[in-house]
Amino acid sequence: MTDPRPLTLTVCGSGAMGSQIALVGALAGHDVTLYDIDADRLDVAIGELRTQAERRVTKGRISREEADAAFARLAVTTSLERAAAGADFMIEAIVEKLEAKQSLFREFELLAPAHCILATNSSSIVSSKLKEGLARPELVCNMHFFNPALVMELVEVVEGEHTAPETVARAMALAASMGKHPVHITREIFGFVVNRVLTAIFDEAISLAEAGIASVEDIDVAVRKGLGHPIGPFALLDLTGIDVNYHIKTLQAAESGRPEDGPSQSLTSLYEAGKFGRKTGEGFFTYDGAAQ
Template identity: 45%
Template sequence: MTADEIRTIAVVGAGTMGSQIAYQVALSGYPVHLYSRSNERLTSAVGHCGKLLLKRVEKGKLEQTDCDAAMERVSTTTDLAEACGSADLVIKSVAEDRRLKRDMFSAISEVAPEHAILATNSSTMASSFFADCVRNPARLLNLHFFNPAMVMQLVEVVRGPHTAEDTVTTAMEFARRIGKTPVLVNKEAYGFVANRIAFIAMQEAFKLVEEGVVSMEDADLAVRNGLGWPMGMFELADLVGLDVTENILSQGHYQTGEERWRPTPILTDHVARGELGRKTGRGFYPSR
């Protein structure tokens, strides 16, 4: 399949990532079927993304007609067969739970057309984990968007050992056509590229503070002013969510067996107290 043959997209999962992926795709002219098991989740997704698009209109960054057209291109459903039955590309964006993802890919494989490319948006689980759940896994790969998906430019296209070359080529071109900048990851490795760099840097910052080398505030200041990154590692962890950060690091430790991924006490202690970052009002820093 070529990028020219991709005409209809299904997005499975209507959380923050899935819904924004759906509307990013719709902004680029594609009809999208957005699936969730929950009608409430679908209603919330449409309302939230509609507000994001209207803000762009108010700021003069999007024409009202383009906003309206994008909203109309997204249809919602709680029927997986309806969502995927006519799709040329299915992007799965559900919770980072291996059993859930495997069950979902098995179900998608039963209802999606044989030619459809099947992509997982997972940031921690390579498509190899699901290859045995899919008929013709040559069409399976990771298509990893970054949060928030309607803003962040990067998409990591991750080739699995089972992935066909034309699947990779088509996925790269599709990412470009929806206004993203794709990078090709030629080999599955935990964290892929951006997250691997960011979370190992985060671990180093955590350890420096734990060892008394530097204060948390000065560690973040050094990253911002010395490396030119937009926020420090502790600020980034608060934004991502300390529970999410802990899960990513735990998965890295589990999958690689490398001690450098093991979550450190400075992180796990906050999580145990329910201090999860901005979403709870306090993490490493009080929300401000």
């Protein structure tokens, strides 16, 4: 894998994911432009990134010089023309709405150099849905980072039927240059690899609990102590959000056309009761930590 540094990298969307992906890129020595339609979000993002960088300097993970150099390589803009000019690579991390992503991809392609790769960080939208109307679909793929992107090492690089092997190679090389571990997913599938494996664990844990085989507390203990997972499936469902997981299962059933892929009975009743997990103080557990 040839190290592509330094690239001119544009990250679209300065929310939870895009802002940290941008800093990871700048820390790795790439020239990064962070683009958002909302100037206030950009201000907030830069403030949060400075706090994160300061924490790393204090802990000795990076030097002050490295932090300063990264911020010197990181520009922000609300101008799409400026964001696309000279870009070698674009990673999109805007709102999870198909139409918004499609129009961004179309506009960006018109403004960017002809060799620029367009990658989406979407957790659920495959890049074949974003290639419509583009002149160069072979340069389009998914690059799925994990939250928090400053910390999590995995990047799933997903190849669509339209994606050129060279695009996959360039995306893998970019991820590696950012200090990440890329994995190549050779065709599009809902949830990619990590979220499919995680969903299978959630589904099995829920079905065991619903059948009365063991309590949610005991299933969590079994998975932690028996499999060495840092957190049990029910605590993780509560942490990531009952609502988020309910929507993922609803989307999965819509994509597969199989009603049995939809949300389970216990997930549905928690969702309908507004018990979304940690964020509402109650889900499978209540947050003094007791099981329901």
